[in-house]
Amino acid sequence: MAFLFLVVIGSVTYITVKYPTHLYEHTILLPDIGNIREHPRLALANGTSYPLIKNVTTIGRTQENDIILVDRHVSKYHASVELSEEEGYRIRDISQNGVFLNSRKIPANQPVKLSDGDLIRIGYTELRYVKKENSLQ
């Protein structure tokens, strides 16, 4: 017996969910970004968040990046968030336009340690570094 649910909301990813019981399966549509919890993440003001699951997560305007920011003030390859064993997550500016951390420009191509709640500005886009779920409430 199969149950099918389809909803169309803007640009979406088609995901089929299967349960181990094998008794039924259904299709749901996820928004562009999943809701992987409990991971340090970068969050946009509109609620979209980007869990940092890779050793290096790249940010930029083009499709080659992990996090694609639709903002013409963002460089093609703008910044990367890197995982370091000693310091946790660090941000690196690889652009000509600069990356601002809590309103201060960070030195080019040098990783800077991120702390919970830090505000990162890339182009005209602001991203909040959230280390733990609900830590800012």
Added chain:
Amino acid sequence: MLRKKTHCNKKIAKTRRYHILEVLSKGAFGTVYKAKDEKTGTFVAIKVLDSEESGALSTAFGDKRKKAYIELKNHPNLVAILDDGIIDDIPYIVTEFVPDAVTLSNVLAKLPNHKMVLNLSIYIILQISDALLSLHQQGFIHTDLSPSNILIVPRDAKILLIDYTDAFPVESVSRPEKGTLPYAAPEMVLRYRIQPNADIFSLGVIFYQILTGKLPFDVVLLDYCPPTPPHKLDSFIPLKIDSIILKAIEINPDRRYQNIHQFRTDLTKAAQQASLLLKKEEAEALFKNLQL
């Protein structure tokens, strides 16, 4: 439902080459029919997208992708693609028809506790990793590996990977449009860039599932909490196999197996040491006992 079936039948009948016989399976995005190829006299399987979905997904079957899979080499663990086309904007794909085949998901559904014996699980996973090795070597990522996309022919212990028409070129910068949870790698769900080891994640989840009868991650919460190690669910699972599975289902793609070759080598070695490597005849006998 019947109306839709007739609708698709009529479309395919327009080709005047394929005579639709019966519905083999119905998935989320289309229907697979058994048909007779009037030109060659052989049976074939035809996958047709549902008309409602074809608009949204026709790009996935578009010219660029079409060329991609048509160039793929034949492999004993890949179902051969014979023909494809578009009728009234609805794409269809004709593949080799595999008689007496059952999907792994149907096999699991029939088994007690939905799990399989250790040596047979390893046999299936190694065969699928062979198919993946071939896809990866040719520069493609399957992106939709799940138990429904694995065919088993119990009679001759043949394991086949199907539905690789959506295989994704490694160098592509766009993102796959669909995936199956919880088999889809987290980076794919997040729509980050993917590497071939996204398939290793899917294979690892399948391995975990067929060994333990459980899924490693909660599909609804999608929290990707560290999974319970398989040997804690079944003490018969050797620790070496356990660590291979856990490395395959690492959430962080950089900590996961980097290539299927390494996964395959490690699994073969661990299976050999534990005398769990099956020959084809032994696998045939075990499948026979399962009475599928």
